[in-house]
Amino acid sequence: MSRTRIDLSKVAMERATSTTRASSGDEIWASLRQGGQELVEKEPLMGGFVYATILNQPTFERALAFLVASKIANATILQGQWNDLIMEALNATNEEGNRVQNGPGTGSISEAAREDLKAIVERDPACPSYTHAFCFFKGFQGLQAQRVSHWLWGHHRKVLACKMQSLVSEVFNMDLHPAAKFGRGIMIDHGHGVVVGETAVVDDGCTLLHGVTLGGTGKVRGDRHPKLGKRVVVGSNASVLGNITVGHDCKIGAGAALMHDLPPNTTVVGHKGRVVTKKTMSKL
Ligand SMILES: CC(=O)SCCNC(=O)CCNC(=O)[C@H](O)C(C)(C)COP(=O)(O)OP(=O)(O)OC[C@H]1O[C@@H](n2cnc3c(N)ncnc32)[C@H](O)[C@@H]1OP(=O)(O)O
Numbered sequence: 001m002s003r004t005r006i007d008l009s010k011v012a013m014e015r016a017t018s019t020t021r022a023s024s025g026d027e028i029w030a031s032l033r034q035g036g037q038e039l040v041e042k043e044p045l046m047g048g049f050v051y052a053t054i055l056n057q058p059t060f061e062r063a064l065a066f067l068v069a070s071k072i073a074n075a076t077i078l079q080g081q082w083n084d085l086i087m088e089a090l091n092a093t094n095e096e097g098n099r100v101q102n103g104p105g106t107g108s109i110s111e112a113a114r115e116d117l118k119a120i121v122e123r124d125p126a127c128p129s130y131t132h133a134f135c136f137f138k139g140f141q142g143l144q145a146q147r148v149s150h151w152l153w154g155h156h157r158k159v160l161a162c163k164m165q166s167l168v169s170e171v172f173n174m175d176l177h178p179a180a181k182f183g184r185g186i187m188i189d190h191g192h193g194v195v196v197g198e199t200a201v202v203d204d205g206c207t208l209l210h211g212v213t214l215g216g217t218g219k220v221r222g223d224r225h226p227k228l229g230k231r232v233v234v235g236s237n238a239s240v241l242g243n244i245t246v247g248h249d250c251k252i253g254a255g256a257a258l259m260h261d262l263p264p265n266t267t268v269v270g271h272k273g274r275v276v277t278k279k280t281m282s283k284l
């Protein structure tokens, strides 16, 4: 049986931190709760999940921790144990001084999660609300688990970070290395079959569709994975390989294979990474 210990004095402190943070945080949490109520009214069968995950939780952070923990828990590391660990990462990255983002892979995990939810609602025509993305989108859920595993990786807990990676891969069918650095406002749409390697960097505002590989060429060791600038879109089943730099606002077409640097605002398609346009038009 799962075990979730909640220390009420800690929760009061978390609540205080939560409310003194950017108002956008409160806005997302309020919207998640409102959306949760509506879900239960429309579909009472969802009650157990929605109450446990959102409506019975005191803060956005607690809800996020519960959600991720409930997905990756199994008989050997229990839900309550994951829950505590995830809360440790969320609280640590929310502390003064750690909160500010200083490049991909840094800053508050829960602020990054909020930005991810905004990105999904903004860019995915199939997503009606923050609640929908939070409850149902494994691309969002798996990315939040990676954010926690990245924190563990940076805090000398690599074994646990790798265990998390392995569980996320089993549960969500997406393999995101704990050392990879993700910015904020990232949308991993569908999530299925996405693989991101150890030395990859995905800057703020990027979109990865299903089947995307940010991988190595298989010919070198060390720093061997792509670096995506801000707002890059990588279409479904595209492979971006090698330690290459993809400039801000580039688009990589579905099914493309890209193995060379791209200047900002470039669109490429096909297995040779053919440049087709330098305009960025659609949201996706
Ligand atoms: C359930 C779901 O919906 S999953 C969603 C999956 N969707 C994706 O992954 C979207 C990825 N987006 C794409 O691949 C888009 O086609 C983009 C971003 C490449 C389009 O970029 P644009 O600059 O608008 O290109 P545009 O549509 O004008 O096409 C330019 C040329 O590239 C070709 N082209 C466009 N996309 C691709 C592609 N993925 N592969 C090969 N050729 C392509 C076009 O046929 C056209 O060829 P032509 O010049 O010979 O006529």
Ligand SMILES: N[C@@H](CO)C(=O)O
Binding pocket: 124, 125, 126, 189
């Ligand atoms: N989620 C995107 C791509 O599948 C859409 O619905 O268009």
